[in-house]
Amino acid sequence: MQAATLKSLEVQMRLNASRDALGPDLESLEELQWSRSIRGGRRSNRSRRHHHRRWLLRRRAKIQRCRIRKIRQSRSIESHLASALSMNKHTVTSVRCDDSRRITINLPERLNFLEDYEDTCSHFAILRNAVEKGWRIKRLDFSKISSISTSAALVLASTVDQWKERVRGRLKADLPSWQADITRLLCQMGYFELLGLRKPAHEWPRGDTTFLPFMRGKVGGEDSGAMAKQLRVNIENMVGGSIRKHFLFEGLSEAITNVSQHAYTDVVDDKRKYWWLSASFNSVTRELCVTFYDKGVGIPKTLPAHKLFEKIKLVFDAWSDSKKIEAAMEIGRTSSGMEERGKGLQNLIEFAKAHEIGKVRVSSLRGCFEEAYETGQSGEQEMGRSRTDFRHSVGGTLIEWSVILKC
Amino acid sequence: MKTISIGKDYSDTPLGRYEGDGPFNGTRFREEFLRPALESGEAVHVKIDDTEGYGSSFLDEAFGGLVRFGYFSASELQSKLVIELEDQDYNLYKNLIWRYIDSAQPAPK
Numbered sequence: 146m147q148a149a150t151l152k153s154l155e156v157q158m159r160l161n162a163s164r165d166a167l168g169p170d171l172e173s174l175e176e177l178q179w180s181r182s183i184r185g186g187r188r189s190n191r192s193r194r195h196h197h198r199r200w201l202l203r204r205r206a207k208i209q210r211c212r213i214r215k216i217r218q219s220r221s222i223e224s225h226l227a228s229a230l231s232m233n234k235h236t237v238t239s240v241r242c243d244d245s246r247r248i249t250i251n252l253p254e255r256l257n258f259l260e261d262y263e264d265t266c267s268h269f270a271i272l273r274n275a276v277e278k279g280w281r282i283k284r285l286d287f288s289k290i291s292s293i294s295t296s297a298a299l300v301l302a303s304t305v306d307q308w309k310e311r312v313r314g315r316l317k318a319d320l321p322s323w324q325a326d327i328t329r330l331l332c333q334m335g336y337f338e339l340l341g342l343r344k345p346a347h348e349w350p351r352g353d354t355t356f357l358p359f360m361r362g363k364v365g366g367e368d369s370g371a372m373a374k375q376l377r378v379n380i381e382n383m384v385g386g387s388i389r390k391h392f393l394f395e396g397l398s399e400a401i402t403n404v405s406q407h408a409y410t411d412v413v414d415d416k417r418k419y420w421w422l423s424a425s426f427n428s429v430t431r432e433l434c435v436t437f438y439d440k441g442v443g444i445p446k447t448l449p450a451h452k453l454f455e456k457i458k459l460v461f462d463a464w465s466d467s468k469k470i471e472a473a474m475e476i477g478r479t480s481s482g483m484e485e486r487g488k489g490l491q492n493l494i495e496f497a498k499a500h501e502i503g504k505v506r507v508s509s510l511r512g513c514f515e516e517a518y519e520t521g522q523s524g525e526q527e528m529g530r531s532r533t534d535f536r537h538s539v540g541g542t543l544i545e546w547s548v549i550l551k552c
Numbered sequence: 553m554k555t556i557s558i559g560k561d562y563s564d565t566p567l568g569r570y571e572g573d574g575p576f577n578g579t580r581f582r583e584e585f586l587r588p589a590l591e592s593g594e595a596v597h598v599k600i601d602d603t604e605g606y607g608s609s610f611l612d613e614a615f616g617g618l619v620r621f622g623y624f625s626a627s628e629l630q631s632k633l634v635i636e637l638e639d640q641d642y643n644l645y646k647n648l649i650w651r652y653i654d655s656a657q658p659a660p661k
Contacts, residue, residue, distance in 0.1 A: 369574045370565025374604050391605030391641055398567040398607035405573045492607050 230274045233537075235267035247283035248275060256301065257294035258508060258543070265297055266537035269304060273440075273540050276308045285340075287331070288322035295356060295425035296436045296545050298334050302359045303421040303438055304540075305339055310416060316340050325349075330356050334423060355383055357424045364405045364418035373397040376422055376435070383426050384433060384550055392496040393435065393546075396505075397422070399492035400437045400544055408441020408542065431550045435496075440541040443510035444490075445469035466512025467532035474507070474514065496546050498526070503548035508539045554589045555636075559602025561585065569609040578613030586614060587623055590632055597634045600649075601642040608652075611645060616652035626653050 226232070226242050241249045253268055255261045275282055285305070293301075305316065318340050320328070329349040331337070333356040337344045357379050360372050376397070377390050401420065409418040420439040426432070445466040474490050490507075497503035497518055504517035513533045520526045558566060562585060563576035570579050589596045600606075618624050624632070630653075635646045 365572050365574055367575050370563065370567040370576060370604070373567070374565050377604065389641070391603075391645075394565070394603075394605030395607055398565075398605070399609060402568045402573050402607055402609045405568065406570070 229278055229280070230271045232271060233267050235264045236271050239268060240271060243283065245281075247281045249284040249286060250275075250282065251286040252290055252301075254289050255292050256290060256297035257292070258296055258513075258539070258545075259294070262535055263537055266535065266539055269300055269540060270537060272301070272304045272308070276304060276311060279312060281312065281314060282308060282316055284317040284319075287318055287327065288324075290327050291324060293327060293330060295423060295434045296438070296543055298330065298356065299359055299421055299423045299436045299438050300539070300543065302334060302336065302339060302423075303361075303419075303440065305336075306361060306421070307417075307419070307440070309339065318342065326352055330354065333358065335359050353429045354425055354427045357383060359421055359423040362401065362420050362422065363415075364409060364420070369401050370398065372422065373401070376424060380424050380426070380433065380435070383424075384431075386550070388433070388550065389496070389499050392499040395492045396494075396496040396544075396546060397435075397437065399490065403490065404439045404441060404542075407444075407447045408439045410447075411442060431552065433546075433548050433550055435546040437544040438541060443538075443542055444473045444507070445510050445512060448473050465532075465534045466510045467514050467534045468512070470507050470509050470512050470514040471530070471532055474516075493544060493546075497548060500548040501551070503546070506545040506547070507542070508545075509542040510538045511535050553595045553597060554592065555597045555599065556585055556589060557599040557602055559599070564603045566603055566606060566610050566614075568607075569613040573609070578610040578617065581610075582614045582617050586618065590618070590624060590629075595632055595634060597636050599636045600645055601637040601639040606645050606648075608648065611648055612652045615649045616656040619653055619656035620659055622658045625658075626656070629653055 223242065226240060226248070227237075230236075230240065230248075232240060235253075239251045239253070241251075243249070250268070250271060253261070253264050256265050256268075258265060272282075272285075274280075308314070308316070320342055323331070329352060332344060332349065335358040336342075357376070360376065362369050362372050373394055377388065377393055380393075381387055404420050408420075412418055417440070420437065422435075422437050424433065424435045426434075443466075448469045474494070493505050493507065494516055497505040497516065500518070501520040502518070504515060506513065506515040511534055513535070515531045515533075517529045517531075518526055519529075556562075558581070562581055566576045566578070566581065568574045568577040570577055586596070586598070615629075618629060619626055635649055637643060637646060
């Protein structure tokens with residue numbers, strides 16, 4: 146009797162252990178077996194309910210596993226995205242990635258290289274890295290932009306232009322959400338053609354600032370000079386008068402020559418050897434801005450150290466980019482090492498110098514050098530220089546001329 | 553006397569120093585236009601004010617290169633070469649041309 150009780154207890158314990166291992170469904174399983182045994186394999190309502198319950202449990206577990214996998218995947222995509230695109234505090238909330246690994250980039254409210262240099266450069270760096278690494282860009286969100294400078298618009302256009310050239314995709318842009326003034330400026334600069342958007346049929350209300358369509362030139366291209374001339378003709382049509390054409394051509398031709406001789410020396414692919422050019426005019430302040438941009442190695446990387454202290458500075462990385470740009474503007478300094486070369490960057494100053502108020506700003510990699518001229522009441526021209534170094538790179542070399550035209 | 557109008561005979565947008573800079577560079581102008589004309593022995597008049605302008609790379613390579621490559625000395629060029637202009641805005645380029653010729657050093661052979 147005692148042995149029989151002990152055996153039944155053992156059986157009960159094993160059953161409980163199995164139940165614990167399999168969960169609550171074991172009871173139902175037993176019931177199912179029991180019902181099958183009783184009814185000769187015919188399924189009862191109870192068994193159907195049991196099957197349904199099992200199916201629901203399996204489905205729930207599968208969904209849970211999928212969720213966990215997606216979270217793990219998205220975490221790895223996000224961390225991969227952040228490192229691949231060099232995201233920072235300025236851009237941490239600006240990039241989204243969907244399941245198919247296509248990214249959406251939200252552009253910031255203000256794009257310019259004066260007050261918002263770091264923010265602007267950080268966003269452009271993401272776009273540039275996405276192009277370099279072949280990421281698929283789903284959408285560029287222009288809706289938050291409330292102001293954009295000529296130079297920022299040109300750098301952005303150049304990056305989108307390269308993305309189209311190399312990745313060969315189509316970018317989405319929600320045109321209705323763009324602010325009216327920004328839409329007009331970007332339309333003038335040629336963004337509609339670039340993004341494949343249909344231009345609105347209506348005429349834009351005239352604003353104070355007018356942009357000229359950006360131009361893309363190829364290094365060593367046959368039409369480089371003709372493009373510089375075309376820009377001058379377009380500027381004269383825009384401002385309604387003639388400008389000092391030879392000074393403008395002098396600066397542009399040297400900028401183009403500098404790009405072909407120094408900027409892309411380490412680039413083999415011809416599809417990457419381009420420069421971009423544009424201009425804008427403010428009819429109220431009569432300020433004319435001409436902007437030239439290339440995505441080359443940058444002036445600081447092509448500048449040789451002439452003197453011993455410069456060589457020591459280079460070794461200890463104590464020579465800032467802005468100081469290197471300033472040194473490059475000196476006559477006779479060139480990466481070729483030939484004395485006759487290195488006169489070119491001085492030509493960049495002439496267009497600014499030829500006006501009563503004018504300045505030239507050269508930004509290359511993380512440095513910026515500015516030379517400004519103003520003619521005082523005595524008729525003497527005063528010159529001011531300034532240098533600035535930043536945390537983020539402009540991604541090449543950007544030359545900006547800004548002059549006030551006489552009425 | 554030979555006359556070369558850079559704008560009409562060569563390009564109204566001369567640009568760059570070497571072949572790689574573009575088709576209307578300083579090297580090509582020197583080798584195909586300036587040097588043959590000067591080697592003929594006649595005085596050469598170069599009209600410079602019918603272009604968009606010049607960068608120093610073009611002028612230095614086209615004119616300073618004549619001395620640097622040992623084709624002519626600076627004094628020979630002073631007697632053979634005449635720079636012509638009507639637009640006084642281009643006078644600065646005339647000054648630059650002579651400065652590049654005078655400062656160029658013949659390369660050692």
